[in-house]
Amino acid sequence: MKHTDRASGVWPPATMPFRPDLSIDFDRYIEHCRALLKGGAHGLAVLGTTSEANSLDFTERQTTLEKLVSAGIPAEKLLPGTGAPSIGDAVRLTKHATSLGVKGVLLLPPFYYKGVSDDGLFAFISEVIARVNDPKLRLYLYNFPQMSAIAYSPDLIGRLIAKFPETVVGLKDSSGDVAYVNTLLERFPGFAVFPSSEALLLAAMKKGAAGCISATANTNIGPISKLFDTWNSAGAEELHRQVSAVRNLMVKFPLIAGIKAVVAEQTGHKDWARTRPPLDPLSSAQTKELLGELKKLDAGALV
């Protein structure tokens, strides 16, 4: 089976800027997306957790995609999140994104009910695929049990691939569970698996991963995309150490707020530091500490 249409590379989950009234600053968002692509990103995993997509309303999630495509960001470089707790909303968001020509969609499991069975998840996803009813649909499962409290088990993934081999083509793992990622890579060759951290990228590439979808790629895209492009070369270990050091520092702070604080510093636009409730921005003290520590790492291009 050919898998030439599957996503690969470093796809940053582009963070979203909000104005003082909490509305989306689309111009600044488009500017950030363009900068990531220019900086080496192979595509953009927009409207995921780092984009605060679940803090956007139903209409805003669709408008965001339309604005990006209208601005000339190629739709085939977009992997938007279209998950929702209800079949109906997930279908509408997925249909809309697919009709715009995106590379694929990242689907969270229905994240309200807890203790849901694999049978229930299988029924949910089967129903979504049946109702979207579009041969162009490429679905990447979005595994993030720390947020959704529901995991895509390897057995469930095997059932989905068997039933929808041309549709269920990959997975982003945000659990950080290396054993889980390795199990998927071993059991499902050709399935496009993306760990969520550049610190796991090199080891995962050696086992056949598709790349990574990492929040911290928002602030460090150059070195991370270079690591992907050269992972099989002599300098890869040193590059791995560099990007991992930055990553390991970033995750000591609330991740989404921390990324936004760094982007605010990088761009000189203080509004970038704003989050939508219920997320809090970093405090001034946290921001100062994070930026100071980044400078010590000689991550000079960043801050």
Added chain:
Amino acid sequence: MKHTDRASGVWPPATMPFRPDLSIDFDRYIEHCRALLKGGAHGLAVLGTTSEANSLDFTERQTTLEKLVSAGIPAEKLLPGTGAPSIGDAVRLTKHATSLGVKGVLLLPPFYYKGVSDDGLFAFISEVIARVNDPKLRLYLYNFPQMSAIAYSPDLIGRLIAKFPETVVGLKDSSGDVAYVNTLLERFPGFAVFPSSEALLLAAMKKGAAGCISATANTNIGPISKLFDTWNSAGAEELHRQVSAVRNLMVKFPLIAGIKAVVAEQTGHKDWARTRPPLDPLSSAQTKELLGELKKLDAGALV
């Protein structure tokens, strides 16, 4: 301060019937709601967890309320759930419900992000109230950490009551944490607190609770509403034992699916047993066991 407009009594979270194609069977739903009111319910907490509201899409949640009101169910007997992970969606659902004249709304916290601070929740709810901007809004917090993974802490509730004394008027507690409920009843006299179980109703009434919003009231409304109406009388203890025995049996099975299986038996309409994915219906064996055990309890009016 007068609190004559605050909800009290037994408000069942009316369960939703789905057709074979998973669409809502509105006629049957209205019939069930009428039966609950006729059976003694003081009102209906529609569109909560038991109603599978988060498995309904954004439009269905609004249509459901409109259908109920059009069918002649008094709006002031409705406490719909209007929570959503985003401010925008929560505002639209809350505005819509308030404009229909409902008694109040039950608001889940934003349930996607985990580890959210009290400050973040306070900002979220303050923003929802400001944007709904309707003096008729009466907000009941919906505390269900087992599903939302976020709790309304007593300190946060105190801050909300202090800022919005006429708006933030009550809480449904689905955590089952008696100490939490007692803390709220002690700290916030006049705040309308509803435990989620009839087994906790009698003890809670003695401490000043407003009633209960219990899933299992869907199948046993007569005795439970009688317990509320007569809690301060001689027969209350015996009634408490009876309704608690039924409740304690019901919660041994997946609760929502179990309630639907019993309603299917009570009404003779097998379609009632259907759930929307990701929830599974009871298996035949589970259904047989549940109905058999209920009969043994001499809950004869039920099955």
